[in-house]
Amino acid sequence: IDSKVDIVGKRDADKGLKWHNSRGVGIEGTAYKLVTKGSSFVFEGERYPVEKETPFEPANVPPTKKAKTEMFSTTMAELVKSGICHSLEEYPEPVYPRKKPYPFVCGRSWLKDMRDVIQLNLDKEEDDGADDDDRIQPLCLARCSRGGKTRSLYSVVDSSLKTDEGSEEDGDNNDEGGSFDFKSLLVSFNDSSDARAEEQDDPLAALTRRIAFAAYKGKKTAKNFDDIFRQMVVSAESTRKWLGQTRCVLLMDELNKLENLVNPTAESQRLAEKFAEFLKNNFLKSAGRYFVFTTHEVFIKRKLSNLMDPKSNRNFVHRALPLIPSLIAAQNAFGWKDLNAREAIYCGLIPGLILMKRRSSFPTEKREEAVQTFLATNYRENTVLSLLKSLITGDKDSVPDSLEQLMDTSDGGKIRWIPDHMVYVLSQIADKGFEKLSDELRTLVQKITDLFDQFKGAKTYGGDGWEALFGLVLLVRILTKQSDHLIDLATFLSTNIEFTTSFNHPINVTAKNQFEDIQDADALMAAIPKKQEGARVAIYYPEHASFKQYDILVVMWDAAGDRFKAMGYQLKEGKEIPSDQAKSGFQNFVVRGKAAQKSNKLRNWEIASDDQIDCFFGSSGVQWTPKRW
Numbered sequence: 044i045d046s047k048v049d050i051v052g053k054r055d056a057d058k059g060l061k062w063h064n065s066r067g068v069g070i071e072g073t074a075y076k077l078v079t080k081g082s083s084f085v086f087e088g089e090r091y092p093v094e095k096e097t098p099f100e101p102a103n104v105p106p107t108k109k110a111k112t113e114m115f116s117t118t119m120a121e122l123v124k125s126g127i128c129h130s131l132e133e134y135p136e137p138v139y140p141r142k143k144p145y146p147f148v149c150g151r152s153w154l155k156d157m158r159d160v161i162q163l164n165l166d167k168e169e170d171d172g173a174d175d176d177d178r179i180q181p182l183c184l185a186r187c188s189r190g191g192k193t194r195s196l197y198s199v200v201d202s203s204l205k206t207d208e209g210s211e212e213d214g215d216n217n218d219e220g221g222s223f224d225f226k227s228l229l230v231s232f233n234d235s236s237d238a239r240a241e242e243q244d245d246p247l248a249a250l251t252r253r254i255a256f257a258a259y260k261g262k263k264t265a266k267n268f269d270d271i272f273r274q275m276v277v278s279a280e281s282t283r284k285w286l287g288q289t290r291c292v293l294l295m296d297e298l299n300k301l302e303n304l305v306n307p308t309a310e311s312q313r314l315a316e317k318f319a320e321f322l323k324n325n326f327l328k329s330a331g332r333y334f335v336f337t338t339h340e341v342f343i344k345r346k347l348s349n350l351m352d353p354k355s356n357r358n359f360v361h362r363a364l365p366l367i368p369s370l371i372a373a374q375n376a377f378g379w380k381d382l383n384a385r386e387a388i389y390c391g392l393i394p395g396l397i398l399m400k401r402r403s404s405f406p407t408e409k410r411e412e413a414v415q416t417f418l419a420t421n422y423r424e425n426t427v428l429s430l431l432k433s434l435i436t437g438d439k440d441s442v443p444d445s446l447e448q449l450m451d452t453s454d455g456g457k458i459r460w461i462p463d464h465m466v467y468v469l470s471q472i473a474d475k476g477f478e479k480l481s482d483e484l485r486t487l488v489q490k491i492t493d494l495f496d497q498f499k500g501a502k503t504y505g506g507d508g509w510e511a512l513f514g515l516v517l518l519v520r521i522l523t524k525q526s527d528h529l530i531d532l533a534t535f536l537s538t539n540i541e542f543t544t545s546f547n548h549p550i551n552v553t554a555k556n557q558f559e560d561i562q563d564a565d566a567l568m569a570a571i572p573k574k575q576e577g578a579r580v581a582i583y584y585p586e587h588a589s590f591k592q593y594d595i596l597v598v599m600w601d602a603a604g605d606r607f608k609a610m611g612y613q614l615k616e617g618k619e620i621p622s623d624q625a626k627s628g629f630q631n632f633v634v635r636g637k638a639a640q641k642s643n644k645l646r647n648w649e650i651a652s653d654d655q656i657d658c659f660f661g662s663s664g665v666q667w668t669p670k671r672w
Contacts, residue, residue, distance in 0.1 A: 114274050118281035119255060127271070128258040131289045137229040139197040140263060146376040147198045148394040149365030157182075157199045160360055161292055161333060165225060168330040175356045179327045182335040182360045183344050185452040187461060189406040191395035192337035193231070193296050195364050199335070200227045200294065225290035225331070230257050232300035235265040236272075244311040246301045246318040251277040254293075258285075279321055290331040293322075299338040299448075305346050319350035339448040341439045341456050361456040366392040370672070377401050384672035385499050385508055391451050391461035392666055400463075409448065410464055414471050416445040424480055427472055427488065432523040434460050434516070437662025453662065460663040466495045483543070487522055490546050491515050507586075509616045509636055509669060510594045514584050516664045517595065517612075518546060521580050529632060529651060529659045530597065530610070535578060540602045542578035549575065550583075563591040564611060564626060568598075575604040592626065613648070616669045621648055634659075636669025 122128040129135070160182055169179045186192050230253035232238040242249040256263065256272045298304070307315040326334040338344075341361075348357045367373040367387060373394065374382050379401045390396040390405075399405050426443060433441035437457030442450060449464040472480070473489040480488075494515035501508030517530060522544045526532035535542050551570050552558055561567050567583060583596040593611040601607050611629045613621055616636040625631035625647035633650045642652040657665045 114276050116276045116278065118278050119258070119285035120281055122255055122258070122277070123285070127260065128255055129260060131226055131228075131258070131285055131287060131291065134226055134228070134258055136227055137197065137200050137257070137294075139194075140235065144194065144197075145395075145398050147194060148367050148372055148376045149195075149198075150368040153365040154198065156362065160362065161199075161335065164360075165290070165292060165333045166330060169328040175358065178352070178357045179333070180358050180360045181322075181327065181333070181347075182362065183341075183456070184335070184337045184362055184364050185339065185341050185456070186337075186364045186393070187391075187396075187449050187451060187464065188339060188409045189395055189399060190391075190393050190451065191364060193234070194395065196229065196294050196296050196335070196337055200229060225292055227294060228254065228257055228291055229294040229296070230254055231296040233297035235263060236268045237265075238297075238300040243301065243303045244308070245314045246304055247279055247314060247321055248276055249301060250295075250318065250321070251279055251282045254282055254285075279317075283321075283325055286325060288331075291326075292332070293326045293334040295334065295336040297338065298336040299340045299343055304350070305340070305343055316350050319347060322347075323351045340444070341447065341452055341458065342444070344456070359456075361452065361454065363453045364451070365394065366666070367394055367397065373397055383503060385501065388667045388671065389462045389499050391459065391463070392671070393451060393461065396461070396463070405463070407467075410467060413445050413448055414468055417443050417468075418471065418475055420445070422479060424484055427476070427480060427484065428523050430468075431488075431491075431519050432525065433458055434465075434519050434663045435523065435525045435661035457662045459666065462495055462499075462667075466492050483545075484522075487518065487544060487546060491518060494518070503672075506594075506614065506616060510584070510586075510614045512664070512667055513612065513614055513634060514582065514595055516660055517597070518544070518582055520659075521582065521597075525661075527659050528655050529612075529634070532580070534599070534601070534608075535580075540578050542580050542600075545579065545581045547583055548581060549579075558585070559587050561585060562589055564593055564596065564629070567596065568609065571598055571606070573606045575600040575606070577604055578602045579604075592621075592623070616672075620645060620650060622646075636672070 119128065123130050164179055164182070167179050169177070184192060184195065230236070230250065232249065232253070236253050236256055238249055242252075252272055252275050255275060255277045256268055259267065259272070261267055261271075301318075303311045304315055304318070322334055326332045344359045344361070348359070351357055370382065370384055370387060373387060374380050376394070377398050379397075382397070382401070386400070387397055390400055396405065420443070422443070429441040430443065430446070432438070437453065437459065439447065439456065439458050442458055446468060447458070449461065449468065451459040451461055453459055469488050470492045473485050473492065476485055476488075494511045497511040498508045498515070501511065519525070520527060520530050521532070524532060524536060526536055534540070547558060549572050550558060550567075551572060556570075558570075561570060567585065571581075571583070577600075579600045581598050583598065584594075585596075592613070594614045595612045597610040597612075598606060599608040609629050610632070611626065612632050612634055614634050618635060618637045620635075621633060623646070627647065631648045633648045634656060635650070638651060638653040638656050640653055642655060643650045651659075653670075656668065660668055
């Protein structure tokens with residue numbers, strides 16, 4: 044007997060105690076003799092543990108209410124003996140909890156890579172005192188909330204069950220088939236077994252409790268976890284014995300929910316170390332064992348490494364979670380024929396977010412909470428500039444902790460922006476940062492969000508989207524002093540010259556001659572002052588269709604305030620090359636959406652190569668260019 048339900052109030056005849064077995068069938072008569080230690084029951088809405096084997100009597104007098112919130116100790120052996128849990132040998136493969144899961148959209152290579160990483164590390168054995176490079180590396184999968192971490196983790200497990208050749212069709216799980224010779228033990232610190240505040244001080248107890256729940260013979264529901272397992276303390280030693288010598292991979296979903304692993308209190312530090320020690324000894328060092336985890340936050344890898352090996356370093360295998368392999372794959376999988384490339388890019392190309400956008404249920408609650416937490420901190424201009432810089436560098440340390448959960452990650456652990464989330468973040472900073480940011484920075488941050496929105500709303504193959512995308516990355520690079528072949532800032536950076544940044548400013552216009560009236564580069568340069576107060580780099584984006592030859596221009600002034608350089612960019616979504624001669628006196632670039640492998644010079648134009656464009660767009664933007672459309 045594993046649980047007890049109370050149905051007071053339904054019918055008078057059913058008032059009082061009523062036992063149910065693991066299948067939910069009411070128990071009466073003398074078929075059952077004992078209630079096993081580790082069980083529990085409900086009486087008039089209150090749950091109580093069974094402290095020891097108790098004779099089965101429907102008229103049992105419940106213990107005092109003091110027992111309601113008390114934890115009780117048990118072992119995996121007792122849970123198996125009582126019929127509550129499976130032994131590991133008979134433990135079935137995890138089953139995805141939703142009846143109609145959305146299609147798992149990924150290419151063939153992603154699942155194969157996961158299988159290869161697991162199999163490679165599963166067969167390794169780690170010697171005591173191994174060098175850092177010889178230590179077995181756990182597998183980390185990191186992404187924002189609602190980004191498909193749980194679905195991906197289950198799909199890794201599902202791939203181990205396939206034995207036939209998988210067919211490769213857009214939108215399908217394109218795994219090659221095959222099977223693993225190990226048990227997949229999947230536990231979650233979210234959803235039906237969410238980690239609560241009272242569990243934070245003892246992460247090892249939280250883990251062993253969920254291992255018991257994973258082995259539970261009944262349904263893996265939140266009610267069953269709360270009713271049966273929430274108050275259990277399952278000994279770590281009994282869990283080790285339950286594991287025995289069976290080949291096993293532990294898959295932990297949402298490890299970031301164990302918050303004290305990242306910021307342990309003085310009291311919980313030793314318990315956090317015990318958690319890490321349990322993982323290392325039981326799921327890393329021995330051949331036939333391995334563990335994988337998902338998280339919102341990349342930083343947890345560093346903390347877990349320090350807990351496992353405080354005097355040295357343990358690296359982690361960090362793999363990006365899958366993006367849609369193509370626009371057609373997403374359209375077919377989600378039944379969204381009108382999905383366009385820019386909408387998909389706005390969702391970070393993340394299948395789960397695209398699906399939620401399709402269902403008009405895009406997640407915003409956690410985003411708003413994260414942003415409000417950030418706005419309440421003592422952030423300054425350098426904080427915002429560092430955040431913007433992360434678009435290019437992918438450096439996790441550039442992102443405030445509260446905002447990391449809004450990011451995606453790439454192979455190796457670099458962060459990637461999800462435009463829909465980051466536009467909201469930047470718009471809130473621009474709107475509410477008036478006390479902490481200069482008017483100049485707030486204006487430019489707002490301009491970045493405007494360009495994002497312009498990109499999203501552009502017509503397919505209209506050219507405006509590509510121009511806006513290039514312009515916003517160009518603005519971020521200049522604002523954060525990230526020099527590149529396509530925007531050379533070496534004159535300033537090599538001599539530590541500070542410069543200001545502006546957009547469509549400075550310019551001399553009159554009531555009769557506005558910016559939008561300027562028709563070509565010569566007229567624009569005539570309207571741009573030759574002299575400024577100090578160094579400056581300015582972007583000019585004449586959006587009106589009548590402007591000739593260039594789509595975007597950059598003008599620079601040196602430390603003395605003298606204008607010394609002008610750069611012109613022509614943006615082409617496809618493979619086109621301008622037929623006209625580029626202007627002298629400018630550094631001229633053609634940036635194509637479908638670029639060649641090598642750069643070239645033609646008619647005074649420098650035609651950027653594919654690698655140069657990828658480098659310019661950086662860690663995040665490389666996923667947004669037309670070759671992904």
